[in-house]
Amino acid sequence: MKNLQFLSEASKILSSSLDYNTTLDSIADLVVTNIADFCIIDLLKEAGEIDRVTVKVADPKKQKLAQRMFNYPPDPKNKDAIYDTARRGRPILIVKATREWINNVSRIPGEHEVIRKLGLNSHIFVPLKSRGKVIGVLTIASSNKDFSYSRSDVVLVGELGARAGIAVDNARLYSEAQEAVRARDEFLSIASHELKTPLTSILLQLQTVLQKIRNNKSLYVKKDNYRSNIISMLESTEYQSKRLAKLINDLLNISLVSIGRLELQPERVNLSNIVEDVIRNSEIQFKNAGYKIHVKTDKEIIGRWDKVRIEQVIINLVSNAIKYGNKKPIDIIARKKNNHAELIVKDRGIGISSTHQKHIFERFKRAVSGVEYRGLGVGLYISKQIIETHKGKIELKSSIGKGSTFTVKLPLKI
Numbered sequence: 001m002k003n004l005q006f007l008s009e010a011s012k013i014l015s016s017s018l019d020y021n022t023t024l025d026s027i028a029d030l031v032v033t034n035i036a037d038f039c040i041i042d043l044l045k046e047a048g049e050i051d052r053v054t055v056k057v058a059d060p061k062k063q064k065l066a067q068r069m070f071n072y073p074p075d076p077k078n079k080d081a082i083y084d085t086a087r088r089g090r091p092i093l094i095v096k097a098t099r100e101w102i103n104n105v106s107r108i109p110g111e112h113e114v115i116r117k118l119g120l121n122s123h124i125f126v127p128l129k130s131r132g133k134v135i136g137v138l139t140i141a142s143s144n145k146d147f148s149y150s151r152s153d154v155v156l157v158g159e160l161g162a163r164a165g166i167a168v169d170n171a172r173l174y175s176e177a178q179e180a181v182r183a184r185d186e187f188l189s190i191a192s193h194e195l196k197t198p199l200t201s202i203l204l205q206l207q208t209v210l211q212k213i214r215n216n217k218s219l220y221v222k223k224d225n226y227r228s229n230i231i232s233m234l235e236s237t238e239y240q241s242k243r244l245a246k247l248i249n250d251l252l253n254i255s256l257v258s259i260g261r262l263e264l265q266p267e268r269v270n271l272s273n274i275v276e277d278v279i280r281n282s283e284i285q286f287k288n289a290g291y292k293i294h295v296k297t298d299k300e301i302i303g304r305w306d307k308v309r310i311e312q313v314i315i316n317l318v319s320n321a322i323k324y325g326n327k328k329p330i331d332i333i334a335r336k337k338n339n340h341a342e343l344i345v346k347d348r349g350i351g352i353s354s355t356h357q358k359h360i361f362e363r364f365k366r367a368v369s370g371v372e373y374r375g376l377g378v379g380l381y382i383s384k385q386i387i388e389t390h391k392g393k394i395e396l397k398s399s400i401g402k403g404s405t406f407t408v409k410l411p412l413k414i
């Protein structure tokens with residue numbers, strides 16, 4: 001294989017995966033089929049130690065013997081060529097491995113024996129570098145007694161080392177970024193869970209107080225209409241608390257989806273009852289926003305679903321119909337159709353263009369500006385995840401200026 005072809009093959013391998021252990025293994029294979037009889041790749045760890053990632057040999061009969069090199073990772077106490085290469089950040093060429101040189105680099109008898117049995121002669125050690133730092137060492141060796149590597153071979157292997165260094169560094173950064181995202185989602189899930197508990201209790205107490213005041217006519221004071229003022233203040237607090245609860249729920253669910261922990265707790269429920277409960281609880285929201293709403297539900301739509309999560313999907317769809325519905329009437333239908341339950345939320349508002357329709361079920365994707373319409377862009381993403389975890393579907397029909405119809409289909413049994 002010509003040098004350029006070799007490097008282009010190496011680049012292909014290096015960009016094929018973000019798992020650097022597998023990638024470096026393939027690079028070592030490429031090395032031993034083209035330019036060497038033996039190849040080792042070592043990576044530096046945080047504490048300055050070295051991690052032996054791969055050991056390969058051209059002759060398959062010697063692979064078992066070569067694997068023993070995993071038992072002899074470079075020792076900083078020895079005058080080790082691998083450590084030397086890492087420390088200096090420059091390649092080392094050993095034209096011929098003399099007995100003295102081998103004695104020097106391998107003082108452990110076992111290692112000495114492996115090198116001798118493999119018959120390793122000429123060596124090249126090159127640093128794997130990225131962002132100006134050495135992150136590992138690539139070692140290649142030939143077992144031909146009459147062959148020696150030259151300066152131009154060092155340049156070629158140096159090029160390979162530079163490419164491999166960048167690939168390993170990118171893979172490490174990627175895995176660190178993944179870990180940071182996972183830690184963030186874990187934190188979000190704990191934080192939103194903690195926020196939810198006191199808020200649920202506040203909301204319950206608020207609704208009890210509101211109910212008591214509504215029932216207690218004696219609180220009425222003619223002059224300043226005391227009772228109705230208190231009622232409207234409490235209603236507004238209830239409305240804001242529900243908004244807060246929805247936001248916290250969205251945060252909790254999005255983090256649970258991300259860390260793969262959106263678990264369902266299915267129970268026997270009547271979809272019509274869930275829809276009616278949500279509508280009853282959203283009455284103030286409808287009233288404040290000036291909406292007329294038509295609700296039509298079959299008497300019984302019994303299935304096994306996670307009540308709280310289905311409730312959340314309905315809240316998301318209904319809140320969106322209110323937010324984007326241009327104050328025109330909203331229809332909500334729940335019915336049984338063949339072997340599934342169907343929930344339809346139809347508004348006659350701003351609508352969604354066909355380009356945006358493809359994306360609004362994705363995380364953080366919105367079809368409107370944040371200045372005009374507030375929102376996190378996660379409600380539909382979560383709703384879709386919840387419905388799909390129930391083995392159902394969520395569909396959308398919409399056209400700009402005419403409105404949107406969201407249809408949820410749920411199997412009656414999951």
Ligand code: ADP
Nearest residue numbers: 320324351360366367368375376377378379380
């Ligand atoms: P949010 O409403 O918080 O932005 P969602 O995930 O619920 O997040 O919705 C994503 C986007 O889909 C919204 O930003 C909006 O552009 C669009 N959208 C959702 N429901 C409707 C609707 N009923 N009418 C028009 N656009 C909608």
